[in-house]
Each structure stands twice: as C-alpha cells, then as structure tokens.
Amino acid sequence: MSALLGIDYGATHTKMLLVDGAHGDGPVVARESVRTGKLEELAESVRTFTAGRAVARFGITVAGTLDERSGVVGRSANMPWLDGVSPARTLTDLVGIPGVAVQDGVATAAAEAALGAGRGVEDVFVIALGTGIAGAHIVAGEVRAGAHGGAGEVGHIVIGGTHRCSCGQIGCLETLIGGAQLGRRWAELSPATGDPAATARDVVLAAESGNQGAEDALAQASDALARALLQISALLDPGVIVIGGGVARSPRWTVVPAFEKARRDATFHRLPDMRLAELGVWAGAHGAVLSAAEAPHQGSPSGLAAATCGSPRPAGG
Amino acid sequence: MSALLGIDYGATHTKMLLVDGAHGDGPVVARESVRTGKLEELAESVRTFTAGRAVARFGITVAGTLDERSGVVGRSANMPWLDGVSPARTLTDLVGIPGVAVQDGVATAAAEAALGAGRGVEDVFVIALGTGIAGAHIVAGEVRAGAHGGAGEVGHIVIGGTHRCSCGQIGCLETLIGGAQLGRRWAELSPATGDPAATARDVVLAAESGNQGAEDALAQASDALARALLQISALLDPGVIVIGGGVARSPRWTVVPAFEKARRDATFHRLPDMRLAELGVWAGAHGAVLSAAEAPHQGSPSGLAAATCGSPRPAGG
Numbered sequence: 001m002s003a004l005l006g007i008d009y010g011a012t013h014t015k016m017l018l019v020d021g022a023h024g025d026g027p028v029v030a031r032e033s034v035r036t037g038k039l040e041e042l043a044e045s046v047r048t049f050t051a052g053r054a055v056a057r058f059g060i061t062v063a064g065t066l067d068e069r070s071g072v073v074g075r076s077a078n079m080p081w082l083d084g085v086s087p088a089r090t091l092t093d094l095v096g097i098p099g100v101a102v103q104d105g106v107a108t109a110a111a112e113a114a115l116g117a118g119r120g121v122e123d124v125f126v127i128a129l130g131t132g133i134a135g136a137h138i139v140a141g142e143v144r145a146g147a148h149g150g151a152g153e154v155g156h157i158v159i160g161g162t163h164r165c166s167c168g169q170i171g172c173l174e175t176l177i178g179g180a181q182l183g184r185r186w187a188e189l190s191p192a193t194g195d196p197a198a199t200a201r202d203v204v205l206a207a208e209s210g211n212q213g214a215e216d217a218l219a220q221a222s223d224a225l226a227r228a229l230l231q232i233s234a235l236l237d238p239g240v241i242v243i244g245g246g247v248a249r250s251p252r253w254t255v256v257p258a259f260e261k262a263r264r265d266a267t268f269h270r271l272p273d274m275r276l277a278e279l280g281v282w283a284g285a286h287g288a289v290l291s292a293a294e295a296p297h298q299g300s301p302s303g304l305a306a307a308t309c310g311s312p313r314p315a316g317g
Numbered sequence: 318m319s320a321l322l323g324i325d326y327g328a329t330h331t332k333m334l335l336v337d338g339a340h341g342d343g344p345v346v347a348r349e350s351v352r353t354g355k356l357e358e359l360a361e362s363v364r365t366f367t368a369g370r371a372v373a374r375f376g377i378t379v380a381g382t383l384d385e386r387s388g389v390v391g392r393s394a395n396m397p398w399l400d401g402v403s404p405a406r407t408l409t410d411l412v413g414i415p416g417v418a419v420q421d422g423v424a425t426a427a428a429e430a431a432l433g434a435g436r437g438v439e440d441v442f443v444i445a446l447g448t449g450i451a452g453a454h455i456v457a458g459e460v461r462a463g464a465h466g467g468a469g470e471v472g473h474i475v476i477g478g479t480h481r482c483s484c485g486q487i488g489c490l491e492t493l494i495g496g497a498q499l500g501r502r503w504a505e506l507s508p509a510t511g512d513p514a515a516t517a518r519d520v521v522l523a524a525e526s527g528n529q530g531a532e533d534a535l536a537q538a539s540d541a542l543a544r545a546l547l548q549i550s551a552l553l554d555p556g557v558i559v560i561g562g563g564v565a566r567s568p569r570w571t572v573v574p575a576f577e578k579a580r581r582d583a584t585f586h587r588l589p590d591m592r593l594a595e596l597g598v599w600a601g602a603h604g605a606v607l608s609a610a611e612a613p614h615q616g617s618p619s620g621l622a623a624a625t626c627g628s629p630r631p632a633g634g
Contacts, residue, residue, distance in 0.1 A: 123463075147589060151552065153552065160477075231548065232552065235452075235548070236552065237466070237469075238464055
C-alpha cells in the first residue's frame, strides 16, 4: 500500500509524517522530527525516513510567501535559501517523488479543519495565535483565499488601542495578543516588573505567580480576541471557530476567557462553537499530507492553495 | 416566449418587473409600481400587470425575516400581515403561477452583483446603506449565507464611538452611518442647529448649505465606513465592493470620501475595486427575477434559494 509524505519544513525543525492511503486521513505509519537543513540535507533525511516504503507523493510547507501558480517561494524570513526557489520541484529532482508546496499557515488550518477540532464540520474558521496571527476560513475542505489571495487576515482587523502594528495600521488585534507584543504590553502596564522582550509563555508564568501587570496584559489580550471573534461571526458566520498556536497553549489565560467574553457580549450574533485546536505541533505536517492528497495541478486555484511540482511518476524505490 | 416576474413587495410601494427569457438577465418587457396592498390586492395587480403574457415563474421579496426552508415569513415589522405566512405559496394559489420568496436585502445584493456594478466579477461584496445596513458576499452567483444564515452583518461590526446600537452592542458601524442615526449624530455635534429626527437627505442638505455639524456628522460617517471597508478587505478580500442604498445617494458626502480614506489608510490590504451601485430602486425587483430564474426547490441551500439567508437581521433596512 502506498503512502503520502508530509514535510513541515520549519526554520529550526523539520517534521516528517508518513500516512497510509491516498486521502491523507489514513493511519500514521511513521513520523520523525529532524533539525532543519537546506534542501540537499532535507532530501537525505527524506531518503532515510522513507527507505523501503512506496511514497506516492509529498507535500512540503513553506514558512514564507508562496506563489500558488509556480510553487516558487517569494520570501522566507528565516529560511533565506528558499527565496526564489521551488522547494517541491527541487526536492522532486533530488528524491524522485512528485510533490506540492503549501504555505505553512494554510496547511495548519486545513489540517485542524479536516482532521483536528473542526473535523466533521463543513464550515470552520481557524485562528493561529503565534508570533503573528494567521486565519483561514475553510468551507467544504476548501480554503477561502479571497479574490487576491488575501483573505483571513484576522490579526489585522482593527480592535482598538494606540499601538502601531507591524502592518502600519494602529490598533490591530496583533498589537494586543501577538506573541511578540504581549511582553511589550506587560512592560507598559507594569513598568517596574514587566519585560518587553518576554515571550507569551513568560507573561503567563508571571501572571500565574501573581504579577498584576502580566494579568492585565493577558486580560487585555483576551478581550481583544473576544471582539475579533464577534467580528468574524458578524461577517462570516462560520460553523466552528478553532484556535491554536503558541499563545493558545495556556488557554485559561487567553482563549477560554475570550470565548466566555464573546458569549457574554454577543447580541444578534449566531455564535459558532468555539474550540481549541487539537493537532498541536504536528498540524503543519498533517496539512502537508492533505495537500499531497489533493494533488492539484499547477496553477489550479485549489482549496489548499498548494502548488504542484514535478509530474506524477511511479513511486520511487 | 415566456417571461419571469419579479415582485419587490415593499412596505409602501410594490414594484413589478417582467423580464424575457429563462435566466433573469433578458430585456425588461414591462415594469410598474403600485401602492402596496395585502396579498389579495397584490394578486389582482399581478393579474392586471401580466394579462395576456406567459409568465413561467415569479420571485417575491420579503422585507423581514424569512425561513429558507419553508418560505414562511418570521416577522415583517412594516407588513404584519405577512407574519407566519408563505407569500409565494399564497400568491401561487391566487394567480396560478409558481414562485419563490427571497429576503429583500439578498435580492438587491444579488441583482447588483449579477446585473449592476458587480456584473462580470466573480467575487462581489454588496453593502446597502439604508435605515439599517445590509451586506452580502456573492461569489460565483451564490450568496455566502454563513453556517447559520447570519453572514454579511457589516452594519454590526464594531468601529468605535460610544453609541448603543439597536442590536445591543456599542460602536457598531450602523450607529455612525445608519440612515436613522445620522440626524442624531448631527444633533450631538451641533446641538443648536442639528435635528435628531433628520433623514440622511436632510443632513446632506444641511451640509451643502454650510452647516458645520452636519458636515462633521457626515465626515464621521464616511470615516467609519472607510474602516469597515478595510475590515471587509482584511477578512474576505472580495474582488469588488459595491455600495448602494439611500445614504449612498449623495456619494460625495459619504461613499466617495470613504473610498478615498480606505485607499489612503490601507497598508497590507489588497483593496478591491470600490464602486457605486447602479440599479437604484429597481434592484430588488431584478433580484426577485433572478431568484425566479434560479427556480430552486424551497428548502434548497443554494445561493438565492427558496428564500435566502432568512436570518433575523438586527436592524435591516
């Protein structure tokens, strides 16, 4: 029986996942995490990982901008060797397996919708609360990319406050709950004890040890998230909202109070089920497998916005 | 050749439109506006209007909430004789022509998307600036109703300010630009000259005659609309945004400055084309014709289907 290979090609670690069958939702037959190297090293890892197994196709995530049609990376801030490269085509040439590239946020969202907290629901909005904030609306398995590929920018809807966002607007959701911003908000609210360079986890630990400024920063963040949930509900009316990402890892400080506040503040809204993400750090690899299963043609405006590279050939040995 | 009949069944006037062919986009062969009566009087008007013509099917708009499956009106604030009634079924019994009901805002938006300012574009977001504010996202001819029929509530995304909206939230777009609110904002900004009961048209006339408070109220309204346009762009990335309705009838005071401000304030956004609506007061009747052309079975979840996004719209107008 042939398998699909998912590669979540992250800046520090690369996760590989082998899933039985042709649809991407079969049993996981192997998984492995390795330190990230350039594409030649990745090819070597793939050869070792898949040795002796028939692999029909792979999907590989891209942490950066990706041209859907060509499969070429525009810019990858942390993996500059990918700039201007088609990682799927290069890897196909190196390992003899056809494959597709998919933007990492899209892969994660598609996996949560299909296999994680959104499984069985037709209409799912997924929010990833990380250093930045990503969103994707997935309906009937298709990511709604928008007319110019720009939909789902939930991190940049204006919620309030006076902080200039990296995007140039003032008051974006990301300025209040983005992982890179929480420490700064803490330091503003508690100049004596706050650390502007603190990670989301640091802020949570401070709040748990009773630091009032940290608690206030998290409360401000979860209030902002609640407002964003109501906006999403008003404009899109999804069936389920799923929230994951690093900032969601201590849900009682961020996501759970946001769900509660959104429920309290809702008026006309038909609030969807709101759930925590389930797939954790393997979501991106599962999404890469799903994009391999979809096997779209290059240039197809397919749901996973994946770019196919390499012609299908018999599975390499 | 047989024709389709569109009936825009408004609280004071009813517009009837007869369109040749089966697709709803053919030539208009007749149109007439009559004073609105109950369904028996409407049937009489329909008989007179269609006398001697072969009518394949009609569509009728409902100014109120509508259950998509049954075609039954939930509540019509200004036409209480429709509450709990299926107007399409009743009219069919009276005139012997099969028909479907469609929520009026949906009909107007679908007509602007297909035949008006959005024609030829696959992905159109339509905003109706009336007493209330309605929105609808139409992609490939289908209204995106959301998982519970509640999508497109652009009037109730929170923009700012301290005003309590009819929906219960504070700071909804509608509190700043809704036709029923503009006079109140004028009176707040200019207690000596403003009239809280003024219509949008009154406020525009006052601004044109140099009243500073009226100018300020309109500037505040168009700023709020600009912010809403950016939110829509960030979350949905439509191909075109079309704006119509009574408040848009003096575009240089409301819609045009909002378009300009949105273009100035955009950062990462992929701003769509922004256009004024084109069909004017006949848009609803054209939308009713389109719903007749779709000829869905009542209960079909299709775009214009048997009626539509029957979500209770908080303050639709």
